[in-house]
Amino acid sequence: MMAEFVILGAAIGVSNIALVSFVIYLALVVLLAWLSSRAAPSGGFVSEYFLGSRNLGVCAFALTFAATSASGGSFMGFPALIYTHGWVLALWIAGYMIVPIVAMGLLGKRLNQISRRGDAVTIPEVLGQRFESPIAGIVGTLLIVIFIFYYLLAQFKAGSEILISLLSEVSHFQTAVQWTASITTSIWFLEGTEPDYVLCLTVFSAAVIFYVVYGGFRAVVWTDVMQGIIMFGGVVVMLVLALYFTGGLAKANQKLAQYKPPAFGTAKLTPPKNFTEEAIPRGTWLETEDGQLVRTARRVEIDSAEINSAEILMLRTEIEQEAVNPQLIRRDIQVEILERDPYAYGADIEGVYLRPPGPDPAKAGGFLALGMAFSFFVFWPFGGAGQPSNMVRLMAFRDTKTLRMSIITVAIYFSVIYFSLVVIFCCAKVLIPGMEVNPDRIMPEMAVQSTTMAGVPWLAGILLAAPFAAVMSSVDSFLLVVSSSLVRDIYQRYINPTAEESQLKKVTYAGTITIGLLATVAALYPPRYLQDIIVIASAGLAASFLVPMAFALYWRRATAAGIVSGMIVGCLTHFILTFVVSGGSLLGLQPFVWDVLFSALAVYGVSLLTKPPHEEVIRRYFDVD
Known part of the structure; x- marks a missing residue:
């Protein structure tokens, strides 16, 4: 009976009704952007547009933090790794359960206080004010632009791949693809691109750019709340379907034990x-x-x-x-x-998908050695703490009570989401064979097949909205972080310090649109491995900002030279260990561990070798209740 269901699911594809449900989701995103712009208070454009007037409550703060953290990597790249390597991904992602405790608890209260005292709205601005150093702000801005732009490429690819899975069986989409193909052949920089990818990339980019420009931070938060709910609900529904069609977790594992890579x-x-x-x-x-x-x-x-x-x-x-x-x-x-x-590890090992280190096509020692498992347990929570997009949210919550309740909320949210994803895509390995040829597509394929097998193909549109929501909630946040850094830390500070609110508004809109369009063009030739790109980019951001920000918030003796040195050393260490050292690791540890260590040594050593900060600065940020 199960074989017939699998055959049916593979043969039917996505129906037009799935598209209708997905379009309803997009319409809600646009509606929320419009409502958020109407709800925004008048005056104070910069603080309102980039931080929502620093007044987020528990629901808004918790869900926007969770939705931003759960990017396309969580819903596209992570499922691909589960499908390829098996149950060992439960160990790989285990550190994510404590992300809110570390990422929100380590910096949250102090960063919120410091940013309010100087009315700072960006991370480079916080560093620049804290040390009275333009260089600290400029270096921070450049690092944010470089790494987040790199990160955006993977997110744009993920969003476009989801749309392709959703629309591939729709006749009007095929007509639009043919029309797109006739255009791409006549434009030199589009030669060699896939017309369906170009079309979906254009639609995805337009939707994200529109509601970010139209509503700003408040629109991002409102849509993040909706998308956080959709992500949670979509994962729970898919978990139920996966367990039902495999006959339960025990039967799924029995079959998985017989599989060979x-x-x-x-x-x-x-x-x-x-x-x-x-x-x-x-x-x-x-x-x-x-x-x-x-x-x-x-x-x-x-x-x-x-x-x-x-x-x-x-x-x-x-x-x-x-x-x-x-x-x-x-x-x-x-x-x-x-x-x-054959796979370098696990080709003929019985039950290799059920236990560590997991099969791997290239690594003779398996996917997750003990040292790397420890490294990722450290990387996820502390790497999350070092993301500028998360730090911006820490500057926007209402009060300490909101922070405490949000930590609990997000911890529960992540625990349910990530453990469920491991179960779902171990089941997907049983239900959908051969997806190793394009593992990044397993999430949308699983959504399509499971809903079709259940006789509710319209539900595919809603389930596909879950990974799409994850991608959009990350892209909108990253666009806002980059545009705020450029407008606030470059334009307003050095180009036009006396700019009026109306001028800042125009420059902000133009900057956000420009960044979005540049990211769209760059994503025409996307990175091949989605999750690898996301890990590299997020680790690079954390390597550059985690230790310098922690020292800036908690160590009185930290100096501008020390902070700048920490950012640069963390960044360079990350690049060297990722792209130069063979295998991307040193002594079996993930590069992030070494990034943080050398960054900390740089901040501490250079700070002690340079002149202490002025007493007035110390009193302003450390001696005021």
Whole structure:
């Protein structure tokens, strides 16, 4: 019976009614942006637009913090890792359960107090005022722009991929794709792009830029509240469906224990003589003469009677092959396997998906060694504390009671979300085989198949709104952080210090639109690995800001030179260990651990070697109740 459900789910696809439910979600986003702009108090544009007048209550503060932290990595990249490596991801993400305790508790109260005393609305402005140093503010602004722009590329890719999954079966979308294709071929910088991706990227970018520009921080918070609820509800519903269609967690694990990691390789493909197609799409199921199922790992261009180097993925267990819909298997193309490239770890280990270190195609020691597990347990909570987008929210809550209640709320929220995701996508490994060819698509594919199998395809639109909400809630926050840094810390401070509110408003709108458009153009050629990009960018931000901000808030003796040194050393250490050191780790530890260590040494050492800050500054920030 389960096989029939899987076949049905794979064959039907997303219906138009799923699109309707998704459009309703987008309409609510626009409506909230409009309502938030109407609700904004008059006067004080900068503080209102970038911080919502510093008056967030528990519900708004907790959900905007949670929604911003749970980005496209949480709902696209993280599920891809679970699907690829198994239950070990529960250990990998375990530190996220204490993110609110560390990220909100470590800096929250002091940062809120310090920012209010100087009426600062950006992180570079806090650092610049705290040390009376323009250099600290400028360096902070540059680091924010570099890393967050890098982060935006992955988020824009995730949002576009979700839209493609939602719209792929809609006839009007296919018509729009054909129209887009006719345009992209005539524009030089769009050559080589996929027209469906370009179209969805344009729609996604326009939606996010519109409501950020129109409503500012208050719109972002209001939409984050709605999106936080959708993310939570979507995960819970998908958990129920995943457990139902696998027969429960015990049965899912029984099947998963029989799975062996697939093998990648190459094959010679021979299409029939009357073959008229220009290419074989990525993800096409094929069958060898002896009955082994393989799947194309990349698009295969048909330029001769035989293709001798097609990249493929091979299933290695009978139980996985039985789960593939026979109607999706193309038998008109002859397949001869030329090379097999098994996983470096776990290729023939029984139950490898159920225990650490988890299978890995490249690492001989497995996906998550003990040292890296410890590193990620440290990285998630302290890395979250070092994100400027999270720090901005810490500047906007109403009072200490709000902070305490929000810590509890977000801790519960994250615990439910992330443990549920591990269960869902271990089940997805059982229900949907062969997604290693494009693992970043497993979240939308699981949403489509599970709802279709349940006979409620309209629900796919709502479930797809969950990862889409995660992406949008991060992108809007990052756009606002970058635009606020440029407008407040560059334009208002150095270009036009006497700018009036009306001028600041125009520059802010123009800056946000420009940044959004630049990110859209850059995302036309997106990074290949979504989660890797997100980890690198978020770790880079935390390496640059966590230790300097902590010293700025709690150590009287910290100096501007020490803080600037800490930001630069943390950033450089991160780049060296990530891109120069083999394997991206030193002594088996995640680069972030070393980033923080060297950043702390730089802040402490340089501060002691330079002139202490003025007593007036110390009294202003440390001796006032």
